Amino acid sequence: MAIQLATNELSSVNDVPFRNLLISNFATTQEVLNELLTYQGNINKQLSTLTTNINTSVDGKLTEQDSALADKLKAQSQDLTERISHVIMGTDTDSIHAVLNKMILDGELRGQRGDAGKDGRDGLDGESAYQIWLDAGNVGSKADYLASMASSASILQGKTLDIIGDSYVANNGQPVSQTWHYKVANQHSMEYNNYGINGNGLITTKATGTPVVNRVGDMDSSADYVIVVGGKNDYNQQLAITDFKDGLANLIQELVGRFVGKKICFFTPWSIAEPGTMNIPLSQYSQAIEDVCGAYSIPCFNSAKRSGILAYNGSFRAKYFQTSNDSSHLNDAGHNLFVNPATKFLESL
Template structure:
């Protein structure tokens, strides 16, 4: 996905002849329109290109897709506002990462950003712009800076010679190769590890085989030993004769030698808050679960996943439970994925459920994905887990 226009800056300059800018400053972007629609925002046009590529091509690929990096080379046109370059570039990169995360439901907050410096012989070279690039690369491990300070330029003292352009391409390729190999190394390290997952019918998979679930497919893909402790009707904090002990108690049934522990819950707790004793009691018992897991598995990687979204989610008990899970897990530094808001699972949409949820009378099942739905969410969950 490419969007490039020569002689353009990040910082808006209303006296510029081309009048097109990459700025992600909120106050400026709020009044801007994409250049493709006759406006002056290159960034919004770039985002449009990304969205069209995802909607028309990438989302239709049988094996899914992963965006590996954001490539960038620019800076000459910001020499007049070089003091603002650090903030402007940082804001722009953050905007693209955030947009990709919201668009795809995957966490792209650490999307690798590969960029190069401006040649020092360039007639628009700015030491402040170069220093801003170096500072960003030093602060963000996912920003990879290529030193082009000594690059050869054409007689216009602006554009690279063929040799310099080829060198930049080779260095970008090397960075991409290292990034992709890094992902492969982390993936290989999962082979032979023991993964235990505990939860409700999301984990048990209700009426369909466990092998159809995203977590089973994740373990199988990475060569992990898989243990499923899902139970229909199970809650994090509510025990009953019908549904059995809550997860904050029955996690003790899981073996001691797990390398990865995943907890999926909260769906049933939302219906039982009054029986539990309210949201504060839910938080207390969730804290007991967090403390118990850390005590039982001090060397394991522990993850939580919330329930999906639902109709009338805002202000509901379902939202209270999701927010409580995020709060309590945060108190224990346990990574938690907000499936309700970032999962890309539109459980409140009838048409979506017909495609991605298990068959139910009158299409009322808002909890249980079918195999196609699990394959959709696998990409999201895998991206989240592999960060750690």
């Protein structure tokens, strides 16, 4: 027996799409009910056949087994009858869930898309970070603002920096304000003391002026950071490496004694194209500085290995050095290249 649900009465519903949706839902429910009825009919057919076999059987054991199966089929048929009644009455939650799940899978429970809402009004533009900085009482250009943001979290901020050495420090007649060390100090509002002498050696007395090893006492002892840059003029004078190392050990002892607990570090010369007229290459002096610093636990930035300053390359020198034949003195653009590597190194001390 098939069930035909009364859905035609929904014709009185004025909302045509909604009416069609309800009819579709009832049709789905009807389909599930008829599937249950078909299953019940098959069970009843098996039950009838089994009953006939029981009545004609002469085997007592077979009759007992068939009787148990018959009881099971009767219970299933009765259960189906109750479920069908519950579905029709709307009280069989399992079947209702099955119907609903099928509707969801078929996309039949989605309602119509509503009308699009009106666009909201645009909000007012907020103040720029630069303007907020000015409103907080700061004074300066956008460049000043960016510099303050870059340096505000740095450990270097407001500290005192002493730097001593040769023309890498004094800048070979060009403004000291173009040097990387001056730029680092300026960006971080550091007090800056420059003790550079063009042509000066770290150890040798044959170069220009009193060597650095004998000038430590001239430096501001209150400095937080002490930078030593040199070695190129010791190389120019071909000072013996053993004498150079002995002098470096003395220099470090002088620095440690004057700047107790302060940040002391060395920077070596750039890597150059050797002219072929020197018995001892510049790389040996840079390595000697790194080795002696390591022996005394003093940080050293080996510029010959990790600076990114390619003094051995003619095209690089033409763009970033004071002249195309110069392999020691950076121009303003060249110094700018070294600001970030040097800053990160100093912040790591």
